[in-house]
Amino acid sequence: MNVQRxxxxxxxxxxxxxxxxxxxxxxxxxRGYNIESLSVGPTQDPQFxxxxxxxxxxxxxxxxxxxxxxxxxxVIAIEEMHESSSVQIxxxxxxxxxxxxxxxxxxxxxxxxGGKMAEMGSTSAIVSLTDTSTKIEALVNxxxxxxxxxxxxxxxxxxxxxx
Amino acid sequence: xxxxxMNGATSLVRSLExxxxxxxxxxxxxxxxxxxxxxxxxxxxxxxxRHEQGAGHAATGYAQATGRVGVCMATSGPGxxxxxxxxxxxxxxxxxxxxxxxxxxSGAIGTDAFQxxxxxxxxxxxxxxxxxxxxxxxxxxxxxxAFHIAATGRPGVVLxxxxxxxxxxxxxxxxxxxxxxxxxxxxxxxxQSDVDDAxxxxxxxxxxVLYVGGGVIKSNASRELLALAxxxxxxxVTTLMARGAFPDSHPLHLGMPGMHGTVAAVTALQKSxxxxxxxxxxxDRVTGKLSTFAPVAxxxxxxxxxxEIGKNRKADVAIVGDVRNTINLLLPAVKAQYAKARPDFTxxxxxxxxxxxxxxxxxxxxxxxxxxxxxxxxxxxxISGPDTIFTAGxxxxxxxxxxxxxxxxxxxxxxxxxxxTMGYAVPAAMGAKVGAPDSTVWAIDGDGCFQMTNQELATxxxxxxxxxxxxxxxxxxxxxRQWQTLFYNERYSNxxxxxxxxxxxxxxxxxxxxIGLRCERPEDVDKTIEKAMSINDQPVVVDFGVFRDAMVWPxxxxxxxxxxxxxxxxxxxxxxxQDL
Numbered sequence: 001m002n003v004q005r006x007x008x009x010x011x012x013x014x015x016x017x018x019x020x021x022x023x024x025x026x027x028x029x030x031r032g033y034n035i036e037s038l039s040v041g042p043t044q045d046p047q048f049x050x051x052x053x054x055x056x057x058x059x060x061x062x063x064x065x066x067x068x069x070x071x072x073x074x075v076i077a078i079e080e081m082h083e084s085s086s087v088q089i090x091x092x093x094x095x096x097x098x099x100x101x102x103x104x105x106x107x108x109x110x111x112x113x114g115g116k117m118a119e120m121g122s123t124s125a126i127v128s129l130t131d132t133s134t135k136i137e138a139l140v141n142x143x144x145x146x147x148x149x150x151x152x153x154x155x156x157x158x159x160x161x162x163x
Numbered sequence: 164x165x166x167x168x169m170n171g172a173t174s175l176v177r178s179l180e181x182x183x184x185x186x187x188x189x190x191x192x193x194x195x196x197x198x199x200x201x202x203x204x205x206x207x208x209x210x211x212x213r214h215e216q217g218a219g220h221a222a223t224g225y226a227q228a229t230g231r232v233g234v235c236m237a238t239s240g241p242g243x244x245x246x247x248x249x250x251x252x253x254x255x256x257x258x259x260x261x262x263x264x265x266x267x268x269s270g271a272i273g274t275d276a277f278q279x280x281x282x283x284x285x286x287x288x289x290x291x292x293x294x295x296x297x298x299x300x301x302x303x304x305x306x307x308x309a310f311h312i313a314a315t316g317r318p319g320v321v322l323x324x325x326x327x328x329x330x331x332x333x334x335x336x337x338x339x340x341x342x343x344x345x346x347x348x349x350x351x352x353x354x355q356s357d358v359d360d361a362x363x364x365x366x367x368x369x370x371x372v373l374y375v376g377g378g379v380i381k382s383n384a385s386r387e388l389l390a391l392a393x394x395x396x397x398x399x400v401t402t403l404m405a406r407g408a409f410p411d412s413h414p415l416h417l418g419m420p421g422m423h424g425t426v427a428a429v430t431a432l433q434k435s436x437x438x439x440x441x442x443x444x445x446x447d448r449v450t451g452k453l454s455t456f457a458p459v460a461x462x463x464x465x466x467x468x469x470x471e472i473g474k475n476r477k478a479d480v481a482i483v484g485d486v487r488n489t490i491n492l493l494l495p496a497v498k499a500q501y502a503k504a505r506p507d508f509t510x511x512x513x514x515x516x517x518x519x520x521x522x523x524x525x526x527x528x529x530x531x532x533x534x535x536x537x538x539x540x541x542x543x544x545x546i547s548g549p550d551t552i553f554t555a556g557x558x559x560x561x562x563x564x565x566x567x568x569x570x571x572x573x574x575x576x577x578x579x580x581x582x583x584t585m586g587y588a589v590p591a592a593m594g595a596k597v598g599a600p601d602s603t604v605w606a607i608d609g610d611g612c613f614q615m616t617n618q619e620l621a622t623x624x625x626x627x628x629x630x631x632x633x634x635x636x637x638x639x640x641x642x643x644r645q646w647q648t649l650f651y652n653e654r655y656s657n658x659x660x661x662x663x664x665x666x667x668x669x670x671x672x673x674x675x676x677x678i679g680l681r682c683e684r685p686e687d688v689d690k691t692i693e694k695a696m697s698i699n700d701q702p703v704v705v706d707f708g709v710f711r712d713a714m715v716w717p718x719x720x721x722x723x724x725x726x727x728x729x730x731x732x733x734x735x736x737x738x739x740x741q742d743l
Contacts (some may be wrong), residue, residue, distance in 0.1 A: 018295075019295070022287065063473065067469050067472075070470070071468070071470055072292075073292040073312060073344060073347045076345050
């Protein structure tokens, strides 16, 4: 049976202390939840960091993830981020093959997708894009014909919209 | 507090004194050694155990018997890893415990230094919280937080790992006047609106059961539970962790539910239309096959840990809070509902009583004249009385000790429920006796379990901790053997311990500075127990050589439905003759 997987984005505010990331990620592996993407970084307050986790679980398991996370002493607050009510952004870096003949075509394509040329060499180029996962997927598809040599992507970060 | 200069080790001992510690179970070693020097002058009693596992279980037994935080101490590396089992054990059973470990000097951490183990990393999934302290100034704060976290909310284990240089460096001692843990919530306040919803469900029910777990003992709510049960007229089942939370002799008590529970308790849950779950967690050993557990029951789930609500069984009404607070709110709410319309449980009570009288716990007397293990345990309970504290290891003897001793008071039955740790009984009894020196403490142990941790008898003998140990010696790993009998065609692979030949437990007791007694005939049971009861200045070990083929019944086989409970081998209750 083909089970439709749903991704949930959980934003976790934690104390900025050593070992906190290990506690959070260990909890996911111990309870059998799979992390799709993860990003960790500073917040406006140096005492706290924010961990954004994308996890593919369903209703009951999602409640359990949140409840178990909430038991960690260093976890301050947990919020599920919905796509419709939050800004959700990822960063893509991709190295593609180029030749003298298609350099210009690449520049145009990347500009159309809102990306940037981070480096342009004679045989390869690095493209960057900071956008939603849908837009990132669209650019990757468009870059495929050039030949993708290397691809790296950050975890998602999210912020709740107020309007 | 005073700003006196001292080293980190003195600050640690001062902190433990401020936290109210009166006893520590531990063993010194290189990394923790600086702490043992100021400990030498402290008012805190340190009991030098023979193995760190003994220290951990002793701290657990102490905590279970007294309700206070148990404390154990060990050095880095192997000292710390030997604590892993008792830490996991205590955490699974929500026992408040603080474990202090020495760590290699901070500059050596991560270099695979001598006796280095990342005990903070190792213990992360088996503790409520843990600390690695490398700055001596942080010691008082870490200790204060550790005791607060261990004792509040759902109790658990906190490990504090302290680098050796933090113990030897100079610092000033400042006991924190307040604790700020912005991410820590203890969830002890129960909500009135949830309680009112629960009371309404109770008033509408016709076949309710109070499903009582270890949380009732943790929150000291036995008196409140008794009042609730009597006011509501609702029958009670007590899980393995809750034995003693409600008097066994009470007419509303149906016994223990679960894999080896009474037919009345198991069946009452199965047929119930409302489970009033108090400090219990729908463990697989209670529910059997989860999808068939109590199929028509609505569920009220009261627990201090919100992550337990709905974890295994969906709750119709959830009450997050300390269960004593919950019962204190629930009793008047139920009375108010009953004042409007008192539900009639007459038929239900008649039904559960008929299950209880038709299917009482029982056992066969061995035809070969040998000793019945159940009889030995039953006599132990009868002769030593309701104020005695019993501990048990894990296996058949544990189940019989739960079934055939009548527990009337909380904190008189200590065992390893969640983790199922063989070897728990002797060190836990040692800890319980230290915490409750005026109580008789019996460790009921199996011959397999006893051989895992009996080294602590030496500790007991030398430190005036006169525990009593009853070895239920069936010369095998009895519970595993029972499963081999039932599920592996009586192929007894590696369960024969030959412990009626080797070791000689009475000589072993003697060598450990204890009195060793042996009993192999039914007619000698009472006088042997009475002899053991008369010795109060030395630990006593009684080797009861028992019938090896005795089995624990009733039984719900692992993974099957509670509806398939067997009262004896290949003997299910004859439900057709019962009016269901």
